[in-house]
Amino acid sequence: MSRFTRTLAAVALAVTAATGTVGWASGSSQRAVTGPPPGSAAWRADGxxxxxxxxPAHATPEHVHSFFEGLTASERQALLERHPLVVGNLDGAPLELRYRANAHALRASPEPRYARLAGPGRQILAFDPRGRGQVAEVFGDLRSALHVSVVVPGSDIDAGTFDRRGDVYGTPAGMAKSLHTATGPRHAVVAWAGYTTPVGLGLDAASGGLAEAGAVRLTRFTAGLAADELPPPVVFCHSYGSVVCGLAASGLGAKDLVVLGSPGMRADDVAGLRTGARVWAAKDATDWIDDVPHVRVAGLGHGADPADEEFGARRVPAEDARGHTGYFAPGTDSLRAFAAIAEGASR
Structure with a gap:
């Protein structure tokens, strides 16, 4: 694309977003959920x-891990029962304790939309009911896994749409389940919907505010996995989730970073991500994201297309994928490639 064409596209993007035309008005502004878990004040005051x-606001995941290592089983249980929302969302706390704490919090929630998340056998690694709700769920045995993947979703995802029955492979749970099924038994996948996502195609989707807040939370989450001595993850980032991953890339400790249907990563190229991870990109020919101008102007837009050769990412085949949410569909070349990357076979 020439400089003149890029400039025109950038101006169009800015005007479109600012005036609310051509569908951008369909989005509603969201306030990012930030800071420590709910109930942290009572936790701090508990003797x-x-x-x-x-x-919870300042302790590193390493400090949290060390603290819980020094507790007896009864002391851990006491904290779980008194502060389930803190324990369940405290990065660095033991996995099994977080599962139990979040099951406790979900059962106690008056919100009927959370009933499915409280079902038997589900391994909920994070549950924050604030705002539209945030959730992380584990598929497989994270404790014994040789390979770990994390799926970061894009817009319109929250606790209510985390595992919706429609458009399954556009949900974090659907993507994670599909990847887990396509890989071996020693692989675990985390569906991480741990940030406030944009709703619709409003200014939130065109700007980086929610992604910046999400990047802080994602970085802390992966630091918690590292503190629990789990393998470095492969991080899969869909749509606006790739903006989050681009901003977090330097601090994720990932061995591979895979973006799909990306509007941009707020970096000009792989070097701009400042990560030691291998970077992969997938985009199918029918994905509407290709119509989004890959530019940045006045804080709007997310920059270069990671699927362009000039960006420097390794290309993931996606000829069989269909649309913006078809990358994890069973039988696709993209899912087969994702599984190989997740298990290290493509090294």
Whole structure:
């Protein structure tokens, strides 16, 4: 694309977003959920153990992990029962304890939309009911896994749409389940909907505010996995989720970073991501994301297309995928490639 064409596209994008025309008005502005887990004030004030508890706002996942390592089983259980929303969302806390804490919190929730998440056998690694709700779920045995993947979704995802029955492979749960099925038994996948996503095609989707807040949360989440001595993850980032991953890339500790249907990563090329991970990109010919101008102007737009050769990412075949949410559909070449990347076979 020539400089003149890029400039025209950038102006069009800015005007479109600013005036609310051509569908951008269909989005509604969202306020990012940030900061420590709900109930943190009561946690800080609790003297049940006769000692200070790690501050959820400032303690590193490594500190949290060390703290819980020093507790007895009964002390851990006491904290779970008194502060399930803190324990369940505290990166660095033991996996099994977080599963139990979130099951407890979900069962106690008056919100009927969370009933499915409280079902037997589900491994909910994070549950934050604030705003539209945030969830992370594990498929497979994360504790014994030789390979770990994390799926980061894009717009219109929250606790209510996390595992919706329609457009399954556009949901974090659907993508993660499909990847887990396509890989071996020693592979675990985390569906991570741990940030406030844009709704519709409004200014939130064209700007980076929600992605910046999400990047902080994603970086902390993967640091929690590392503190629990789990393998470095392969991170799959769909649509607006790739903006989150682009901003978080340097701090994720990922061995591979895979973006699909990306509007851009807020970087000009792979070097601009400042990551040691291998970077992969997939985009099928029928994905509407290809119509989005890959530019940045006045804070709007997300920059270069990761699927362009000039970006420097390794290309993932996606001839069999259909539309914006078909990359994880069973039988597609993209899913086969994702599974190979997740298990390290493409190294």
């Amino acid at each position: 049940v153990l006769g000692r200070e508890l790690p501050d």
